[in-house]
Amino acid sequence: MKHIRNYLTLFFAFLAGTAMFASCSDDEEGGFSGETKISATELAFAKSGGTQTLSIASGTEPQVTSNQDWCNVAFVNVTQRGTYTYDITAEANTETEDRTATLSVTAGSFSASVQVTQTAGDGLIVAQNSYEMPSAGGPLEVTLTTNGDYSYTINDSWITEAEVNKARAMTEYTLHFTVSANHGAERTGTITFTLNDLTETVSIVQEAGQGGQGVSGETPYEIAASLGLGWNLGNQLDAHNNGVADETAWGNQPTTQALFDQLAASGITSVRIPVTWLGHVGEAPDYTIEADYLNRVAEVVGYAENAGLNAIINIHHDGADSQYWLNIKNAAADETVNEAVKAQLKAMWTQIAKRFRDKGNFLVFEAMNEIHDGGWGWGDNRTDGGKQYAVLNEWNQVFVDAVRATGGNNTERYLGVPGYVTNIDLTVENFVLPTDAVQNRLMVAVHFYDPNEFVLEATASEWGHTGDPAKKATWGDEDNVRTQFGKMKSAFIDKGIPAYIGEMGCVHRNDARAESFRLYYLEYVCKAAKDYGLPPFYWDNGSSGSGAETSGLFNHATGEMLNNAEEVIDVMKRGIFTEDESYTLQSVYDGAPQ
Known part of the structure; x- marks a missing residue:
């Protein structure tokens, strides 16, 4: 009889425990109930990198992996309600292009992807570093590829006009300048683009034009033209x-x-x-x-x-x-x-x-x-x-x-x-x-x-x-x-x-x-x-x-x-x-x- 009583005691204790788990599962404050959910399907990082949190509510411990070395996953903790927390860390981006990584999330039969994007490091590229212009002057197009808020300086007043474009990701811009007519000797000017510690210089060589260094001509009008504006x-x-x-x-x-x-x-x-x-x-x-x-x-x-x-x-x-x-x-x-x-x-x-x-x-x-x-x-x-x-x-x-x-x-x-x-x-x-x-x-x-x-x-x-x-x-x-x-x-x-x-x-x-x-x-x-x-x-x-x-x-x-x-x-x-x-x-x- 003693053994039977012990077995009955264990049996009723088991039933009580089962009742307690079911009650907790049905309660909002209790453990996991329903389908697996993740807190975000996209994460974005600045070029400097950093860490963001990804949360997954699941009845089964998820597996989270990254397909890129620069994007790392680290388990943090899990609550009794079945919420798993991971730190997603992106290293600083030193490249000149934006980059992406994919996080693969699996939990039992559940699977999902999280897209991670990161903007590029400072990028500043000019397509051509030197231009030749006729003495008559005219429009000058400079193609610039950058991903930052750049500025530019012009070293001579005969090169004018352009709008400073504000870049975000690595983008190609065509900047419009104007070169005035040259009435003197051949001259060289520069446009220097700056983005933080990066610089790119474009040189403009303009051929000599009417007037300028050298009085010449056999007729009064030819001589006048060589003098130009005094x-x-x-x-x-x-x-x-x-x-x-x-x-x-x-x-x-x-x-x-x-x-x-x-x-x-x-x-x-x-x-x-x-x-x-x-x-x-x-x-x-x-x-x-x-x-x-x-x-x-x-x-x-x-x-x-x-x-x-x-x-x-x-x-x-x-x-x-x-x-x-x-x-x-x-x-x-x-x-x-x-x-x-x-x-x-x-x-x-x-x-x-x-x-x-x-x-x-x-x-x-x-x-x-x-x-x-x-x-x-x-x-x-x-x-x-x-x-x-x-x-x-x-x-x-x-x-x-x-x-x-x-x-x-x-x-x-x-x-x-x-x-x-x-x-x-x-x-x-x-x-x-x-x-x-x-x-x-x-x-x-x-x-x-x-x-x-x-x-x-x-x-x-x-x-x-x-x-x-x-x-x-x-x-x-x-x-x-x-x-x-x-x-x-x-x-x-x-x-x-x-x-x-x-x-x-x-x-x-x-x-x-x-x-x-x-x-x-x-x-x-x-x-x-x-x-x-x-x-x-x-x-x-x-x-x-x-x-x-x-x-x-x-x-x-x-x-x-x-x-x-x-x-x-x-x-x-x-x-x-x-x-x-x-x-x-x-x-x-x-x-x-x-």
Whole structure:
């Protein structure tokens, strides 16, 4: 009986235990009940990797495996309710492509897959590292493949425009840039793409174009085309104080290579470098130029040469208002004075020419600047029977003879010879072209600042046929431009004699409407200059203000653009370089501000 009681006790205990398990299985808080379930069918990891949790509710212990070594599975625990937990760990992705792994999950008859994706490591690939562009410029497409938030830098302003695309996975992008026309020597620019520590550089080599380093041609129009669009380094080497030339005397800091590089990058093709020599010249009869000063002039000429620009140097304020040694008023009244001036002129140009005689034809010598007796063309020259005009013609001949005698490249160098006060009317009426040993190498130099009320003084704020008569000068509209340039064309260009406008421009305004007329004026003058064969040189004195005498486009030391310089240069380039037949002086006229 004792054994039977023991068996019965065990039997009832078993029944009780069975009842307890069933009750627990039917309870939400109890063990597993129903079909196997997994917490996710997709897992995504960043390129840095990491660990995520995968949970599986199952009555049977699951088996979880990965088909990729970089994706690891580790069992963590199981709850009494039948939930199995696994750590899924992805290693850092150092590849440049996204990658995937598959987790296989089995539990009894149940099976499922979990897709694991991971973004790539930093990727930055350009399809082509160098491009060649024609001088005319145009669109440039750069194909870039990346998977990050990249950036780019362009080292020159003649390469522009593109949108920064934001990449996610490794994706190919076509970026659209624009290369501006090259009017100078061959040039190279770069676009550098950056993604974190990765860089890719694309180089763009653009062939040389019209204008730029090398004055050339046998006809006035060919020579004008080689000069292109000019610019003056004003109030710099021509500055002086108390009779001594000093580069910083008029507010500008010493100029640098950076400026000339920026000039070339902006589309300027020629520079005029006015030079005042006062205080740096010895006594008669040698009139020796100080070596340090001549070296500084040579250094600045070198800046132009390095940047691929044509350059003009001259003797500038030594004849200002007949106050200094180039005194045309006294020379016209006294032949002894005239002979002394000619002796010094010959001595100085002999020295200057010898220093530069090995330089190529990118360099032009200009005899003098705005020679007059203090009356700006309305002084004694009107009543002395033409004596001053005759003296200036003599001086120009002395200049030509002195330069040619130095040999080397100076035997055929292009030379600029000015008319009286560089006034168009007085030049047309009184200028005599010097005799020369070579043909078509002398260029007549004039200036154009009509009307001065609008261009220089800013007392008039509007100009041209659409300007308000109450806000503009009473003279000097578009017809004056055509008339004056037409005189130069008839007197010189049509006769095969080249000429150029050594100074022109218009001061900056701080009023949007007035500035629109300034832009119109500059485009009209430049287009007219192109049509009449007269390459223009904009006067830049480095001033960043607005109003009278504020014609700065560039900081002469750093090359930084001032005010709306880019806009100003663009309208002048349009006038000089546009070859589209639909672009005419009339079309510019029709586009005047309203």
